[in-house]
Amino acid sequence: MIEIKGLHKYFGDLHVLKGIDLNVAKGEVLSVIGSSGSGKSTLLYCINGLEEIQKGAVIVDGVDVHAKGTDVNKLRQNLGMVFQQWNSFPHLTALENVALAPQIVKKHSKTDALEIAAKQLKHVGLGDKLNVYPNSLSGGQQQRLAIARALAMEPEYMLFDEATSALDPELVGEVLETMRMLAEEGMTMICVTHEMGFARDVSDRVAYFHQGIMEEIGPPEQIFGEAQSEHTRKFLANVR
Amino acid sequence: MSNNMSFFSGFQPHDLLFMAEAAGQTLLISVLSISTGTVFGIIFGWMLQSGNWVVRAILGTVLDVFRSVPLLIQLVLFFNFFPIMGWPLEPFAAGTFVLSLYTASLVAQVARGGIEAVGKPMRRAARSLGMSYWQDMRYVVWPIGLRAVFPAWVGVALGVMKDSALVSVLGYVELLRASQILITRTQEPFIILAVAGAFYFVLSYPLSKYSQKLEERWAS
Ligand SMILES: Nc1ncnc2c1ncn2[C@@H]1O[C@H](COP(=O)(O)OP(=O)(O)OP(=O)(O)O)[C@@H](O)[C@H]1O
Ligand SMILES: [Mg+2]
Numbered sequence: 001m002i003e004i005k006g007l008h009k010y011f012g013d014l015h016v017l018k019g020i021d022l023n024v025a026k027g028e029v030l031s032v033i034g035s036s037g038s039g040k041s042t043l044l045y046c047i048n049g050l051e052e053i054q055k056g057a058v059i060v061d062g063v064d065v066h067a068k069g070t071d072v073n074k075l076r077q078n079l080g081m082v083f084q085q086w087n088s089f090p091h092l093t094a095l096e097n098v099a100l101a102p103q104i105v106k107k108h109s110k111t112d113a114l115e116i117a118a119k120q121l122k123h124v125g126l127g128d129k130l131n132v133y134p135n136s137l138s139g140g141q142q143q144r145l146a147i148a149r150a151l152a153m154e155p156e157y158m159l160f161d162e163a164t165s166a167l168d169p170e171l172v173g174e175v176l177e178t179m180r181m182l183a184e185e186g187m188t189m190i191c192v193t194h195e196m197g198f199a200r201d202v203s204d205r206v207a208y209f210h211q212g213i214m215e216e217i218g219p220p221e222q223i224f225g226e227a228q229s230e231h232t233r234k235f236l237a238n239v240r
Numbered sequence: 241m242s243n244n245m246s247f248f249s250g251f252q253p254h255d256l257l258f259m260a261e262a263a264g265q266t267l268l269i270s271v272l273s274i275s276t277g278t279v280f281g282i283i284f285g286w287m288l289q290s291g292n293w294v295v296r297a298i299l300g301t302v303l304d305v306f307r308s309v310p311l312l313i314q315l316v317l318f319f320n321f322f323p324i325m326g327w328p329l330e331p332f333a334a335g336t337f338v339l340s341l342y343t344a345s346l347v348a349q350v351a352r353g354g355i356e357a358v359g360k361p362m363r364r365a366a367r368s369l370g371m372s373y374w375q376d377m378r379y380v381v382w383p384i385g386l387r388a389v390f391p392a393w394v395g396v397a398l399g400v401m402k403d404s405a406l407v408s409v410l411g412y413v414e415l416l417r418a419s420q421i422l423i424t425r426t427q428e429p430f431i432i433l434a435v436a437g438a439f440y441f442v443l444s445y446p447l448s449k450y451s452q453k454l455e456e457r458w459a460s
Binding site: 048100153 | 361365366379380
């Protein structure tokens with residue numbers, strides 16, 4: 001379980017997250033929506049410790065992410081993350097991209113790491129691209145590669161930061177399909193997204209962020225049907 | 241050159257050997273300076289990129305001095321400075337020291353550029369997989385950054401090899417100094433300078449060829 005308690009985040013004087021309280025249970029799929037600059041990406045970075053926090057706490061399976069003695073490198077193995085930019089390692093083949101972290105972080109033997117990598121690449125539908133370099137993959141394929149790379153660490157949680165926003169429209173579908181598949185397999189997911197269809201159909205809950213505040217959270221039917229907050233309704237009216 | 245020929249005589253076959261030996265000295269001082277300078281340059285470049293502002297300001301200024309003061313002046317200054325400190329240095333040692341520093345100051349900028357060529361998003365992606373800072377450096381930043389700035393480093397290395405000729409002002413007999421000695425004796429500057437040029441080319445060619453090969457391999 002991910003527990004976020006009274007989380008405040010500043011960039012200098014800029015107050016980006018203003019007291020977030022949020023729990024995400026095992027197996028849950030949470031979509032996070034909201035306008036640009038509302039702090040959605042920052043929230044994800046605070047969850048896996050890529051950003052420091054100024055107040056509050058993030059606790060993953062009982063471990064305080066930002067506590068002094070916490071081994072964030074160990075923790076992050078359990079918190080896969082996929083970014084807007086796919087960030088494939090350009091000097092490695094698809095297989096090597098996925099095998100790298102299992103080998104050097106998890107200390108698997110090279111053979112085992114490659115085996116894990118091949119399995120994950122097949123899982124996301126890239127079984128025929130094992131020995132291809134990223135520059136000859138499409139954006140959608142590279143994003144699925146990024147998903148496979150995260151999955152190869154066998155995380156219990158996956159964080160998606162607008163995984164489809166940088167893709168050409170015709171490539172969005174394949175990535176959403178992969179994310180949907182993970183959701184159906186029971187992966188715990190927090191998905192920052194602008195894809196309202198995905199948020200509505202796949203998530204258990206949807207959270208709306210507005211200027212650093214989690215303004216509203218609830219099941220998709222509530223958020224998309226009878227949003228309580230004026231801001232939520234306005235935002236949804238604009239994106240549709 | 242103690243031989244029984246007259247002081248002024250034409251270019252002899254064994255002069256070629258003399259020049260080859262001198263080319264060996266050029267190679268030696270270049271390889272030493274480039275490798276030492278590269279190691280320190282990478283460390284300095286990393287400090288420039290990731291140090292706090294005090295480190296960046298001080299180191300940046302010092303390296304700027306070494307990059308911008310003409311090498312000739314640095315060589316003469318250091319060569320005369322060490323004896324004053326009660327630590328006289330051979331021309332070879334002084335030359336290697338100054339050339340290494342000079343190389344390091346150039347490589348520092350190249351190395352910093354290499355690290356910066358790997359953007360923050362890429363590094364965050366690496367860290368998000370559980371890699372430590374040094375694993376990210378070793379397995380992501382190094383290979384990607386190296387490919388980005390390798391041509392620039394080759395440029396620095398070839399430049400330093402040519403600049404090593406300046407060590408001749410300290411009296412160190414490398415290729416240029418050897419040529420001057422022979423020119424004085426033979427009065428045949430054209431032949432000798434052409435031969436010296438050919439030696440410099442022979443010294444540089446393997447590196448440029450090898451780097452070309454590497455770049456081709458990386459590009460595929
Ligand atoms: N490293 C940083 N330094 C300073 N300010 C930052 C930094 N990262 C983000 N910010 C600021 O924090 C605020 C929240 O940014 P964040 O990226 O979390 O928003 P977002 O909701 O993800 O927006 P988007 O939909 O555009 O991705 C923005 O005002 C942004 O400019
Ligand atoms: Mg964002």
